[in-house]
Amino acid sequence: MKLKEDLNPVLLLLFQVTVWLYSVLAFLPSYLFSSVSESDAGLGSEQERAQRLKARSVTGHPAGPYRAMGATKRLVSSLHPGVDTLDKVFEDASRRFPDRDCLGTREVVMEEDERQSNGKFFKKVILGQYRWLSYAETHRAAACFGIGLAALGQRAHNNIAIFCETRAEWVIAAQACFMQNFPLVTLYSTLGGPAITHGLNETEVSHIITSRELLETRLKFILLEVPRLQHIIVVDDTPTEWPGYPRGISVHNMANVQGLRTKPENVCQGHKQPMPSDIAVIMYTSGSTGVPKGVMISHSNIIAGITGMAERIPNLGENDTYIGYLPLAHVLELSAELVCVAHGCRIGYSSPQTLADQSTKIKKGSKGDTSVLQPTLMAAVPEIMDRIYKNVMTKVEEMSSAQRTLFTLAYNYKLEQLSQGRSTPLCDKYASQLQYTHTLHIHTISITHTKPDTRLRHSSTRKCKHELTDLLPLPSPPSSLVFKKVRSLLGGKTRVLLSGGAPLSAATQRFINVCFCCPVGQGYGLTETCGAGTISEMWDYSTGRVGGPLICSEIKLKDWVEGGYHITDTPTPRGEILIGGPNVTMGYYKNEAKNQDFFVDENGQRWFCTGDIGEVHPDGCLKIIDRKKDLVKLQAGEYVSLGKVEAMLKNCPLIDNICAYANSDEMYVIGFVVPNQKHLLLLAEQYLIRGSWEELCDNAAMEEVVLQVITEAALSAQLERFEIPRKIRLSPDPWTPESGLVTEAFKLKRQQLKSKYQDDIERMYGGK
Structure with a gap:
C-alpha cells in the first residue's frame, strides 16, 4: 500500500508531462483546422462567441420584442413556397x-423471460437489423x-x-x-x-x-x-x-x-x-x-x-x-x-428500454438500437442526458487513481480547447480510431466542479472508492482512452443533440460537448408554441441559456411585480416570457377559461404568455430563471423558487430526483427525494445503518444523514439558508410517467406528488 501511495505522485507527474507533450503535438493541427472553421463561421473564443449578436430588440426597448438576426424584418413561416400544409x-x-x-x-x-436475482422475471429481447420503408x-x-x-x-x-x-x-x-x-x-x-x-x-x-x-x-x-x-x-x-x-x-x-x-x-x-x-x-x-x-x-x-x-x-x-x-x-x-x-x-x-446496449430490455451481449442505427441526430430531455452523464461518471469514480487522473486531464484539455474556439482534431481522430476493451456499465453518480462551466475536479468528500480490476491501457493519447467508448453509447456518429422539455444543467451540457464530440442545441418552447421558441446556435457552447429566438418567432418580456422581476432590471432585463409568431397555436380545445393566456396584438400577431420568467443577455440569448407557478412565499416573507432549488440539488450524486415543497403558512422548505441506490447503500454502510432498500428509505436516521449531505450540496451551490430543505422524505420507488408522478418529459407533477406524500407533509410540518 505504501509503495502504491509513493507511485501516485510519480504517475501524476508522468501523466501531466504526457498531456503537455500531447498538447504541444496537437496544437499545430488543432490551430490550423480550427482557424479554418473560425474564419468560415465567424467563431472564436467562448467570450467572443457570447458577444456575437444572435438576436436584437426590433424596437430598441429592453423588453423587446427580440428577433433572430436573420429575421429582423419579418418572421419566416414556411420551408418551401407553396408547401403550406x-x-x-x-x-x-x-x-x-x-x-x-x-x-x-x-x-x-x-x-425470453430472464430470471432476476429477486426471483422476478424480466423480458429480454435480441433484435436484428432495421427494416426500412422508402x-x-x-x-x-x-x-x-x-x-x-x-x-x-x-x-x-x-x-x-x-x-x-x-x-x-x-x-x-x-x-x-x-x-x-x-x-x-x-x-x-x-x-x-x-x-x-x-x-x-x-x-x-x-x-x-x-x-x-x-x-x-x-x-x-x-x-x-x-x-x-x-x-x-x-x-x-x-x-x-x-x-x-x-x-x-x-x-x-x-x-x-x-x-x-x-x-x-x-x-x-x-x-x-x-x-x-x-x-x-x-x-x-x-x-x-x-x-x-x-x-x-x-x-x-x-x-x-x-x-x-x-x-x-x-x-x-x-x-x-x-x-x-x-x-x-x-x-x-x-x-x-x-x-x-x-x-x-x-x-x-427505438424505445427507452432498447436504446443502448445496456438498456433494460436488451439481452446481455446483443446490440441496442443506437449501436445498430448509428444516428447522426437525436433529441433528448435533460433527464435522459443527466442519466448518461451520471452513468459514465460512475465508472470514472470507480477507476483507479491513475485512470481518473487520465480521464480528468483529457477532459480538461478538450474543454480548454473548446472554450477557446479550437477543435481537437488529433484527439478526435484517435478517439474515433483507437480500439480498447473496457465496458461501461450503467450506474448513477456525478462529479463536482470547481465553479460553474469551468474545469473538472474530483470530489474530496467521497470516502468509498473501488478500484477496477480491468484496467484501461495507458500508453495512448488521453482523450482516445475514454471519449470513443463514451461516444459509442449513442452509436458513435451523433453530430447534433437537441435538448428540450426542461433546463439542462451546465455540468451535463459540458460533458456532452466534450465526451460525445457533438454540440448540444438547448431549446425552449411549449406545446402552445409548437415546441418552437428558441434554440441555441450549435457553435455556442455557453451553458445555462436556451439561445435566441427562432426565425419563426419573437420573444418579449413583461414585468412580474409580485415576483420582483422587471424589464428595467440591470444588468439584464427580466420578466415573464411572451412568445409571438405564426407558430403560436389556436388555443385550448373547449377551454375558454384557459385561453386568456393567448392574445392578438395590434398587428394581428398571436402571442402566448408562458408563465416562465427569463432574462435576455446582451447578445440576444434567453435564460430561463424562474417559473411563476414554482414561486412560493414563506411565512416570513421570503420568496422561494422551487424549480431553482430542485435544479441546484439534482447535481448532487446522492439524488436521482427531488421535489421541493413549501407551504406559505410555514417557515421552511421540505423535500421528497428519490435517492441514488448505490450511493445510499454506501452511505448506510458508512454509518452502520442496516436494512432492506425500503427499510433504509423509511429510516429516520438515514433521512438525517441524507439531509446533511443535501445541505452541504445546497450550500456549495450557494442557495440561501431559507431555500434549503429542512426536512425530507426518501422515496424507494423512482418517479416515472407510468407512476403518474412526472410527465412524459419528466417534469414533476406537483399536485400528484403532494397527494402521494400528504401524510409525510403533515409529519414534516409537525402535524399541521
Whole structure:
C-alpha cells in the first residue's frame, strides 16, 4: 500500500508531462483546422462567441420584442413556397426522395423471460437489423390508410384519436390523417384511464388508432365510458376477429383498413385536402397540473415551428439519420420527426428500454438500437442526458487513481480547447480510431466542479472508492482512452443533440460537448408554441441559456411585480416570457377559461404568455430563471423558487430526483427525494445503518444523514439558508410517467406528488 501511495505522485507527474507533450503535438493541427472553421463561421473564443449578436430588440426597448438576426424584418413561416400544409410537406419529400429510406423498424429475433436475482422475471429481447420503408412506400401506405379510414366512416374535420407508442405506424397514421384533413387527437401512451376518457369524450371521437398492447392493457377497460367510440384500428399485425368487445365497437387491424382502398366503392373517395388554417393536431399535454388540456395546432402553426427549428441544424439533409424514441404525442418528438421528413432524413425507431446496449430490455451481449442505427441526430430531455452523464461518471469514480487522473486531464484539455474556439482534431481522430476493451456499465453518480462551466475536479468528500480490476491501457493519447467508448453509447456518429422539455444543467451540457464530440442545441418552447421558441446556435457552447429566438418567432418580456422581476432590471432585463409568431397555436380545445393566456396584438400577431420568467443577455440569448407557478412565499416573507432549488440539488450524486415543497403558512422548505441506490447503500454502510432498500428509505436516521449531505450540496451551490430543505422524505420507488408522478418529459407533477406524500407533509410540518 505504501509503495502504491509513493507511485501516485510519480504517475501524476508522468501523466501531466504526457498531456503537455500531447498538447504541444496537437496544437499545430488543432490551430490550423480550427482557424479554418473560425474564419468560415465567424467563431472564436467562448467570450467572443457570447458577444456575437444572435438576436436584437426590433424596437430598441429592453423588453423587446427580440428577433433572430436573420429575421429582423419579418418572421419566416414556411420551408418551401407553396408547401403550406403537412400533407404537402410529405408529398414534396416523397417526390424529392422517393427511394430514400424513410421509416425503419428493427426486427425481433428472439424474446425470453430472464430470471432476476429477486426471483422476478424480466423480458429480454435480441433484435436484428432495421427494416426500412422508402419515402415512396411510406407515402403510399399513408394514402391507402387514409382512404380506408374514410371507408370506415371517418370524415374530414371530424376528430380521430391516436393512442399508441412511438413507432413507424404512428407516423403513417398521422400522415394519413393529414392527407384526409382528419384532425388528429394525440394521447400519451402512459396516460391513466380517467385522462384517456377525458380526452376521447371531450373531442367526441368515433375512431381511435392504437396498438394491440395498449388496447388489451389500457383501452378496453374504459370503452363503456366512451359512448361515441365505434371503430378501433390496431396498428399491429393482429387477428381480424376480436370477440368480447362491447356491442357497437368494431376492431380492425391496420392492414385490413389499408386494403379497403381496393374495393370499388372506396376507390373514388375524394382527397379532402386541408387548408393551412385547418386543425392538424389536438395535442393533449401531459399535464403537470390538473387534467390534460388539448392544444389546437393548425397546419400552418406546425410548418412555421419546424421551419424555425430546421434553420438551427447545420447541414441538415438526406445523409442524416434520426433516432425516434421519445413520445410522438409530445410536441418535441413530433416536430423533430417532421423536420427530418421535410429534409429527406431517415428515421429509425427505438424505445427507452432498447436504446443502448445496456438498456433494460436488451439481452446481455446483443446490440441496442443506437449501436445498430448509428444516428447522426437525436433529441433528448435533460433527464435522459443527466442519466448518461451520471452513468459514465460512475465508472470514472470507480477507476483507479491513475485512470481518473487520465480521464480528468483529457477532459480538461478538450474543454480548454473548446472554450477557446479550437477543435481537437488529433484527439478526435484517435478517439474515433483507437480500439480498447473496457465496458461501461450503467450506474448513477456525478462529479463536482470547481465553479460553474469551468474545469473538472474530483470530489474530496467521497470516502468509498473501488478500484477496477480491468484496467484501461495507458500508453495512448488521453482523450482516445475514454471519449470513443463514451461516444459509442449513442452509436458513435451523433453530430447534433437537441435538448428540450426542461433546463439542462451546465455540468451535463459540458460533458456532452466534450465526451460525445457533438454540440448540444438547448431549446425552449411549449406545446402552445409548437415546441418552437428558441434554440441555441450549435457553435455556442455557453451553458445555462436556451439561445435566441427562432426565425419563426419573437420573444418579449413583461414585468412580474409580485415576483420582483422587471424589464428595467440591470444588468439584464427580466420578466415573464411572451412568445409571438405564426407558430403560436389556436388555443385550448373547449377551454375558454384557459385561453386568456393567448392574445392578438395590434398587428394581428398571436402571442402566448408562458408563465416562465427569463432574462435576455446582451447578445440576444434567453435564460430561463424562474417559473411563476414554482414561486412560493414563506411565512416570513421570503420568496422561494422551487424549480431553482430542485435544479441546484439534482447535481448532487446522492439524488436521482427531488421535489421541493413549501407551504406559505410555514417557515421552511421540505423535500421528497428519490435517492441514488448505490450511493445510499454506501452511505448506510458508512454509518452502520442496516436494512432492506425500503427499510433504509423509511429510516429516520438515514433521512438525517441524507439531509446533511443535501445541505452541504445546497450550500456549495450557494442557495440561501431559507431555500434549503429542512426536512425530507426518501422515496424507494423512482418517479416515472407510468407512476403518474412526472410527465412524459419528466417534469414533476406537483399536485400528484403532494397527494402521494400528504401524510409525510403533515409529519414534516409537525402535524399541521
